[in-house]
Structure formats: structure tokens, C-alpha cells
Amino acid sequence: MKVLLASSSAIALPTAQALETRGWLKAVLTSPPAPAGRGKILTPNPIEEFAHQHNIPALKPERLGSEARAQVEELHCDVLVSFSYGRIFGPKFLAVFPLGGVNLHPSLLPRHRGPAPAVATILSGDPEAGLTLQTLALEVDSGDILLQTRWPLDGRETAADILERSSREAPKILLDALENWRRVWEERRPQNHEEATWSRLLEKSEGLLVWSQDAEGLDRRIRACIPWPGAYTFLGGRRLLIWEAIPDPQAPLRDVPGKVLGLDKASGIRVQTGKGHLLIRSLQWEGKKKLDYLSFWNGLRDVSTTILG
Numbered sequence: 001m002k003v004l005l006a007s008s009s010a011i012a013l014p015t016a017q018a019l020e021t022r023g024w025l026k027a028v029l030t031s032p033p034a035p036a037g038r039g040k041i042l043t044p045n046p047i048e049e050f051a052h053q054h055n056i057p058a059l060k061p062e063r064l065g066s067e068a069r070a071q072v073e074e075l076h077c078d079v080l081v082s083f084s085y086g087r088i089f090g091p092k093f094l095a096v097f098p099l100g101g102v103n104l105h106p107s108l109l110p111r112h113r114g115p116a117p118a119v120a121t122i123l124s125g126d127p128e129a130g131l132t133l134q135t136l137a138l139e140v141d142s143g144d145i146l147l148q149t150r151w152p153l154d155g156r157e158t159a160a161d162i163l164e165r166s167s168r169e170a171p172k173i174l175l176d177a178l179e180n181w182r183r184v185w186e187e188r189r190p191q192n193h194e195e196a197t198w199s200r201l202l203e204k205s206e207g208l209l210v211w212s213q214d215a216e217g218l219d220r221r222i223r224a225c226i227p228w229p230g231a232y233t234f235l236g237g238r239r240l241l242i243w244e245a246i247p248d249p250q251a252p253l254r255d256v257p258g259k260v261l262g263l264d265k266a267s268g269i270r271v272q273t274g275k276g277h278l279l280i281r282s283l284q285w286e287g288k289k290k291l292d293y294l295s296f297w298n299g300l301r302d303v304s305t306t307i308l309g
Contacts, residue, residue: 001022001024001078001079001178002024002026002075002076002077002078002079003019003024003025003026003077003078003079003080003081003178004026004027004028004029004072004075004077004079004080004081004097005019005025005027005028005029005047005081005082005083006028006029006030006080006081006082006083006085006087006089007028007029007030007047007082007083007084007085008030008031008045008047008084008085008086009045009046009047009083009084010045010046010047010167011083011084011106011163011166011167011170012047012083012084012104012167012170013046013047013050013167014167014168014170014171015081015083015104015167015170015171015174016028016047016050016051017050017171018171018174018175019081019171019174020054020056022175024178025054025056026056026057026075026076026077027051027056027057027058027059027075027077028047028048028050028051028056028057028058028059029059029061029072029080029085030045030047030048030051030058030059030060030085031045031060031085031086032060032061032062033045033048033060048060057075059071059072064087064089064090064093068093069092069093069096072093072096073096077096077097078097078098078099079097079098079099079100079101079102079178080094080096080097080100080101080102080136081101081102081103081104081174082101082102082103082104082136083103083104083170084104086115088138088140089101089136090138091138094136099181100135100136101135101136102133102134102135102136102143102146102174102177103133103134103135103136103141103143104131104132104133104166104170104173104174105117105131105132105133105134105141106118106129106130106131106162106163106166107120107121107129107130107131107132107199108128108129108130108132108148108150109132109134109141109145109148109191109196110141110142110191110192110193110195110196110197111126111195111196111197112124112197112198112199113140113141113142113196113197113198113199114140114141114198114199114200115199115200115201116159116199116200116201116202117199118159118160118162118163118166119159119199119201119202119224119225120197120199120200121153121159121162122157122158122159122162122220122223122224123220123221123224125155125216125220126153127152127153128150128151128152128153129150129151129153129157129162129165129166130148130149130150130151131148131149131150131166131169131170131173132145132147132148133145133146133147133148133173133174133177134146134191135188142191142193142196143191144188144189144190144191145188145189145190145191146177146184146185146187146188147173147176147177147184148173149169149172149173151165156223157223158223158224158226158227159223159224159225159226159227160226160227202224202225202228202229203229204229206225206229207221207225207229207230207231207232208231208232208233209221209222209231209232209233209242209308209309210309211233211257211258211271211272211273211274211308211309212257212273212274213273213274214249214273214274214275214276215247215248215249215251215273215275215276215277215278216247216249216276218245218247218273218278219245219246219247219278222242222243222244222245226243230243231243232286233258233308233309234308234309235306235308238285238286239285239286240283240284240285240286240308241283241284241285241286241290242280242282242283243282243283243284243290244280244281244282245268245278245279245280245281246267246268246278246279246281247276247277247278247279248270248276248277248278248279249275249276250276251270251276251277253272253275254272255272256272256307257272257273257274257309258271258272258273258307258308258309259271259272259306259307259308260300260303260306260307260308261277262303263293263294263297264279265294267279267281268280268281268293269281269283269293269296269297271308280293281293283296
């Protein structure tokens with residue numbers, strides 16, 4: 001089995017390692033180096049670095065046109081595996097691979113198609129998450145389902161947690177498919193397109209916490225914004241990042257939304273929301289280090305007049 005792995009994200013590193021260990025990873029297809037850091041130095045992504053470390057060819061085309069297709073044809077790969085690559089494959093490109101192409105998507109398709117399934121899973125309050133191996137289709141994330149794995153959520157996970165779990169589960173589901181290709185292919189099933197939902201990337205401004213919303217919704221937004229863009233509010237005109245909180249949805253309305261009600265030493269800084277209270281446990285002044293709630297509380301003044309937002 002000769003595999004071309006298309007990815008531009010560290011999420012695919014365990015998959016790359018598993019394929020390399022089996023001797024199946026013929027090459028990687030990834031994005032060109034991008035500017036990074038304050039100096040805007042062109043920096044390769046983790047997948048390109050992995051390829052260099054293992055003496056594996058790394059293709060980095062600006063576009064998937066005829067030139068890129070010719071490079072791929074020379075590799076004589078059996079199958080294309082895509083995992084967080086970020087580009088759409090046309091029919092001519094997919095036709096290069098005798099076994100076609102497959103895609104690993106961190107959701108239980110057809111739910112949460114699109115570029116941000118982990119974020120959508122958290123914001124929607126889903127009771128479970130999962131990873132789908134699907135055939136690559138011309139319409140984004142609409143291919144037939146080959147295999148799925150799922151796991152329950154306890155309501156404290158972040159989007160980063162779902163992506164990390166997906167990263168760990170991906171090699172298992174992919175190797176199962178490749179080792180049992182004929183059976184898996186014959187048992188593939190089409191998606192119910194009427195049940196499809198769409199996820200989208202968050203903008204930085206969507207990390208702003210609106211305290212008139214209910215405590216459970218605010219908690220989901222905080223967890224959905226990890227690792228990016230990070231949930232935030234304002235205190236005294238300064239941006240304050242919120243990294244962890246616990247909702248208390250049944251707590252009574254005691255003051256205006258955003259009002260800091262006091263310190264619960266066992267649970268966090270208690271804040272009034274539109275419905276219920278939010279107990280903040282980890283927070284950070286922009287540009288400063290992250291603090292636990294007790295350390296942060298010790299630096300507050302005039303708590304009785306403190307209103308967030």
C-alpha cells in the first residue's frame with residue numbers, strides 16, 4: 001500500500017507516524033512554509049518537518065493544478081489520505097489514485113461538516129463526539145462513510161480536547177480501513193444529506209463573552225474557544241481572557257449580568273449571568289501569565305463595584 005498523506009496540521013502527526021512505521025507513507029502533500037513569529041520568518045508546518053526528519057518527499061504546491069498533479073502521478077500512490085489539509089481536490093486530481101481518496105473528519109458526519117467540527121460540537125452541547133473516515137467527494141465532507149468511531153462527552157471538554165482525541169484515534173481507524181480495504185469499501189454507506197449541519201471557523205471577535213446570556217451557554221463558548229481565539233471579557237477597560245469556568249445554572253438572579261458577586265473558595269470567582277452564575281477558575285490579563293482564580297482574586301480591588309464586560 002502506497003499512501004500520499006495530505007495535511008498541514010499537527011493533528012495528523014500520529015497518522016503520519018503510523019503510516020511511516022508500516023512503510024506505507026510514500027510522500028506528504030502539504031502547504032508551503034508560512035510567515036510565523038514576530039519576524040514573520042517562513043516556517044514549515046509540523047507535517048513538512050516530519051517528512052524531512054524521515055526522508056520522505058514533501059510536496060508543497062501553491063495550487064493543485066496540472067503541475068502538482070504531474071508530481072503526484074510520478075509517485076504511483078494507491079490512495080490519497082486527507083486530514084486537515086485545507087484544500088479541495090478536483091476530479092482530475094482524485095483520478096490519479098487507483099483506490100481514490102479518503103478524508104478523516106473530527107465529527108460524526110453528516111453532523112458538523114465544514115472546517116470547525118470540534119468547535120461546533122462544543123457550542124451545540126452534543127453528548128458525544130467522534131471521528132469519521134469518509135470517501136473524498138467534490139462537495140465538502142459529503143462523501144460516503146467508511147468507518148466511524150465515537151466517544152461520550154462529560155461536558156467539560158474543550159475544542160482542543162476533541163481534536164487531540166481525534167488525532168489519537170485517527171491511526172486506528174485509518175489502518176483498519178487500509179488493512180481491510182475490500183470489506184470496508186463494500187460496506188461504505190452514503191450520508192443522509194438532509195441531516196447535515198455545517199460548522200464554520202470562529203472570528204476573533206466571537207470570543208467576547210456576552211454576560212446577558214445564560215451560564216451554560218457562556219461555559220460552552222469558553223470551551224469552544226480553546227485553543228483559539230480564546231474567550232475574553234473586559235475589566236476596567238483591560239482585556240481579560242477566561243480559560244476555564246463552571247456553570248451554576250440554577251443560581252438565582254442577584255444583580256446585573258457581568259457583576260462579580262464574590263469568591264467561592266472551593267469553586268471560583270462567581271459572576272452573575274443572564275440566567276445562573278458562572279464560576280471562573282482560570283483567567284489571564286492580556287499579555288500576562290495565566291492565573292488560577294485564587295491568585296487573581298488576591299489582586300482585585302473594590303470588588304463590590306466590579307462589573308465585567
